[in-house]
Amino acid sequence: MRSRICIFTEHYYPDESATGYILTRIAEGICAQFHVQVFTKHLGRGVEPSSGNHHIRNQVHVQRCRGTHLDKNRVANRIVNIITLSLAMFWRGVFEVRRDDVVLAVTNPPTMPFVVMMVCLVKRARYVLLIHDVYPDVLVATSLIRSGDLLARLLDWLSSLNYRNAVGVIVLGRDMKERVLRKTTEIRDRIHLIPNWADTGEIAPAGKTENRLLKEHALCDKFVVQYSGNMGRTHDLETLLGAATMLSNDANIHFLVLGAGAKRKSFEDAVRSAGLKNVTILHPEARDHLDVLLAACDIAIIPFIGGMSGISVPSRMYNIMAAGRPILAVADEDSELGLVVREEEIGWVVPTAQPRRLAETIREIRLNPGRLTEMGKRARQAAESKYTFPAILAQVRKVLTDAARMSGSNHASA
Incomplete structure (x- = not known):
């Protein structure tokens, strides 16, 4: 029985x-x-x-x-x-x-x-x-x-x-x-x-040129940094906003933000107030379109506020890996997110509340497309072998x- x-x-x-x-x-x-x-x-x-x-x-x-x-x-x-x-x-x-x-x-x-x-x-x-x-x-x-x-x-x-x-x-x-x-x-x-x-069966690596989201918003030729998920109190959207402001004069870099939550309105208001043209904010995509969403970037960013180590582990990390995208983690060094990114060599870890450091890292990443590609491949391999x-x-x-x-x-x- x-x-x-x-x-x-x-x-x-x-x-x-x-x-x-x-x-x-x-x-x-x-x-x-x-x-x-x-x-x-x-x-x-x-x-x-x-x-x-x-x-x-x-x-x-x-x-x-x-x-x-x-x-x-x-x-x-x-x-x-x-x-x-x-x-x-x-x-x-x-x-x-x-x-x-x-x-x-x-x-x-x-x-x-x-x-x-x-x-x-x-x-x-x-x-x-x-x-x-x-x-x-x-x-x-x-x-x-x-x-x-x-x-x-x-x-x-x-x-x-x-x-x-x-x-x-x-x-x-x-x-x-x-x-x-x-x-x-x-x-x-x-x-x-x-x-x-990681949903490795439903999500697979795909190129940017034919991506529906990027084509709709004329972003196929940009270096796209994507944040998708809950825009809640545990997420360091302030550092993301600060980096976007510092990079606002770089026409090659664009931030694509998709999500909802307690911080969404204040984030939208701040982007509008600063007149940032390098940030596009969209509503969340249905889960059926997750493969399209995750492929709509060059690198995915997961920003946590400081002190979150051991408190929460972002589930979207694993699907980003399945999509073959590197991860830019704004997180505590000893967090599971930071550990996985470093151990698997699938991205970068930046300290929380340091927008200038984040902006500088994004500039460096854009200038090294070969390394970005290798990290994306390793991310997919880790998803398939471990998750x-x-x-x-x-x-x-x-x-x-x-x-x-x-x-x-x-x-x-x-």
Whole structure:
């Protein structure tokens, strides 16, 4: 008899966010070995699947829980959304999770691991934690709370408690593993480093000359630096803007920015105010067009604010590699992003908050096209040899299988 895996996640198909896509692929990828039940948010009127709150997609049973849908770019609204969704998912979990289930919880939103911990304590089930962002560290790094204050200490204690109660903890990078272990060394024998993957089947290296996006915006003959993804509080768009300003008189270099998030409006306003003609800002492309998007540049930039080492690992790094594009990382030296870029020799690492250094690096890169080409080839090779979906899924499946065996043996002996 197959064990059941219950996945608690705010984001799930048809949500195209990185978390939604990753959890959907995992859920559908493990269906051959497990019965899979997903608990996720209700998407709102007009976008919900026609089958309503409960439906089956690709053998996955999906149960949608109702919460508020206020503008998430405002902190107060986001908090209300998180609280209402957490209450709804706790209620659903208490009624539907069984003692012999294994629950997989992701750390977005930050209350989700605690919801799952409480559900599993009530139902005597086991859970595995998939850490996408480390809390409260990310709140401190983005200045939403202060390090060392009462709230930060409380959240840190709760996170450590959550880690200790999990039968498995999955982290995305070496830096994240070190940070989590500093919080509690008790989980050393059950912490698993499993990175995200590259969609090497759907994304392949392609030239610029026939790229739809570049042709539409007359950028085929430019040296294009692309930023695509979430324009959120953890991203150092200020350094990107500073470099673009310093390079505004170089007609050969152009910045292509695609994304949405809390910093998008301020970034657009700053570009408009400075009259920067070397920056094009577009809305995000649908995931179906990701291959076109990632090929629309000479180099992709991933800018993080300082102090993010061990807190978050950018999933888009691996798809950039699949597209055969070098990476310009604005990041801490010891971050997983910085380590991969240097170890695989697939790009450059620039310190955060140094726009002049970034501008100088971009100038140097443009003058060395041969090196850029070699780095792009190495990026694709690394994606194919280390970060394919089947290889990463097999590691996740093993963690869940081990947890299911523990749950089954405990249930049998009870």
